[in-house]
Amino acid sequence: MTEAVVDDIVSVLPPLLEALDALGFVARHLHPPAFGSIMNAIGTPDEALQAARGPIGEWPEQFAKTRGNLDRACDETLAAFAGLRNVERGDGDLVAVFKALRHAPRAQEALYPLTATFPPVSSFFLLAASREDENLLARLATAGDGTGIVHVDNDPGSRGGFSVYVPEYYRPDRAWPLVMALHGGRGNGRGFLWSWMRDARSLGAILVAPTAMGPTWALMGDDIDTPNLMRILETVRSRWTIDASKLLLTGMSDGGTFCYVTGLEAASPFTHLAPVSATFHPLMAEMADAARLQGLPVFITHGKLDWMFPVQTARQTQSALAAAGASVTYREIDDLSHCYPREINAELLHWLNRT
Numbered sequence: 626m627t628e629a630v631v632d633d634i635v636s637v638l639p640p641l642l643e644a645l646d647a648l649g650f651v652a653r654h655l656h657p658p659a660f661g662s663i664m665n666a667i668g669t670p671d672e673a674l675q676a677a678r679g680p681i682g683e684w685p686e687q688f689a690k691t692r693g694n695l696d697r698a699c700d701e702t703l704a705a706f707a708g709l710r711n712v713e714r715g716d717g718d719l720v721a722v723f724k725a726l727r728h729a730p731r732a733q734e735a736l737y738p739l740t741a742t743f744p745p746v747s748s749f750f751l752l753a754a755s756r757e758d759e760n761l762l763a764r765l766a767t768a769g770d771g772t773g774i775v776h777v778d779n780d781p782g783s784r785g786g787f788s789v790y791v792p793e794y795y796r797p798d799r800a801w802p803l804v805m806a807l808h809g810g811r812g813n814g815r816g817f818l819w820s821w822m823r824d825a826r827s828l829g830a831i832l833v834a835p836t837a838m839g840p841t842w843a844l845m846g847d848d849i850d851t852p853n854l855m856r857i858l859e860t861v862r863s864r865w866t867i868d869a870s871k872l873l874l875t876g877m878s879d880g881g882t883f884c885y886v887t888g889l890e891a892a893s894p895f896t897h898l899a900p901v902s903a904t905f906h907p908l909m910a911e912m913a914d915a916a917r918l919q920g921l922p923v924f925i926t927h928g929k930l931d932w933m934f935p936v937q938t939a940r941q942t943q944s945a946l947a948a949a950g951a952s953v954t955y956r957e958i959d960d961l962s963h964c965y966p967r968e969i970n971a972e973l974l975h976w977l978n979r980t
Contacts, residue, residue, distance in 0.1 A: 810879040889914065939957070
């Protein structure tokens with residue numbers, strides 16, 4: 626690379642990664658009454674990113690692809706902050722906040738291809754505890770065929786497709802745990818994939834993020850999603866070596882609720898269920914297959930501050946499932962609102978591998 630290109634990258638990457646971390650902080654701690662204090666807590670990383678990006682000039686043609694990814698990552702990150710700042714100024718509501726935060730996974734998607742070239746980007750997509758793991762870093766550097774991120778009929782705005790991440794160090798001579806992660810209402814798998822990327826990449830799991838057939842999962846009426854999930858699972862199992870004893874179905878909000886709907890069926894292939902910030906009706910336990918429930922590992926995560934599905938719902942779910950014979954682990958997080966707590970992912974993977 627030319628000296629000018631290196632200088633530009635060194636100038637832009639740190640504020641870009643800092644700004645993305647700040648967006649992650651907002652997404653994790655978002656609680657409507659505390660929006661102002663959350664924004665105060667992150668400071669102004671968007672201003673630092675804008676200042677660093679402004680002086681960047683033209684790059685030689687051979688670096689056009691890298692420049693394109695970097696530009697898209699910056700554009701999406703700054704678009705997220707622009708939306709948040711509008712709400713901060715009183716021009717918008719909670720819906721506008723959620724719309725603004727949708728830019729963050731798009732920024733990460735644009736940035737991820739640069740992991741193979743720039744160590745700081747690779748580190749960003751690892752858990753903090755794994756960033757100095759020389760063995761892991763060496764394995765990540767030897768990407769095999771059929772690894773990385775694959776999108777199957779999952780373009781933005783489409784329904785029913787899926788995105789999959791296969792660790793770069795995947796080898797077919799061993800069976801790998803699988804995480805199928807279901808997005809929340811009106812979300813999509815392509816974006817929700819990034820809620821799990823660091824954990825799957827650091828700890829070694831194949832990650833599948835489907836998109837619902839409709840605007841949200843089939844919680845009422847005909848269940849058009851379960852057959853599609855089974856199709857997706859079989860597609861993945863036909864291409865990569867999957868451990869049939871370690872199949873985790875997890876999800877956020879409506880996705881978590883759908884974990885119960887499909888995961889409690891007698892024919893479900895999933896060995897572990899981990900709904901997050903989900904709701905549950907007692908009839909689900911009564912209607913579930915009794916044999917399926919016996920000893921079924923279920924890990925429930927919920928926040929005390931959840932404004933959409935009050936925490937009492939999760940406490941009642943724990944009691945109902947335990948009474949029905951499931952092996953329930955319950956995690957209640959004091960400062961969690963109706964958000965996805967990425968810090969729980971590593972614990973879920975350890976739980977999957979030991980139970």
